Amino acid sequence: MFLFRLVFGLLLVAGLLCFAMYLGTRQPVWRRRGIVLVKWTLIAAAGFFAVLILERLAMLL
Known part of the structure; x- marks a missing residue:
């Protein structure tokens, strides 16, 4: 269960960082990655x- 939480958190942070990079650079590649x-x-x-x-x-069973 810890593994799922870790993967979920890391993916969420990575997605947010990609969208932040897109806002900073306006390069569409960062939006696609996000x-x-x-x-x-x-x-x-x-x-x-x-x-x-x-x-x-x-x-329950």
Whole structure:
């Protein structure tokens, strides 16, 4: 579970840094990288919540 939190946090920080670089430089490559990182952050969040739900289900059974 710690691994999911770490990956989620690092992806979120990296995405924010990419968008900050885009605002500073106006180079579209940073915007594209930020969008890709936000997509992966959402996938990591979905995985994290799936693990939480599965843990809860395992306790019930």
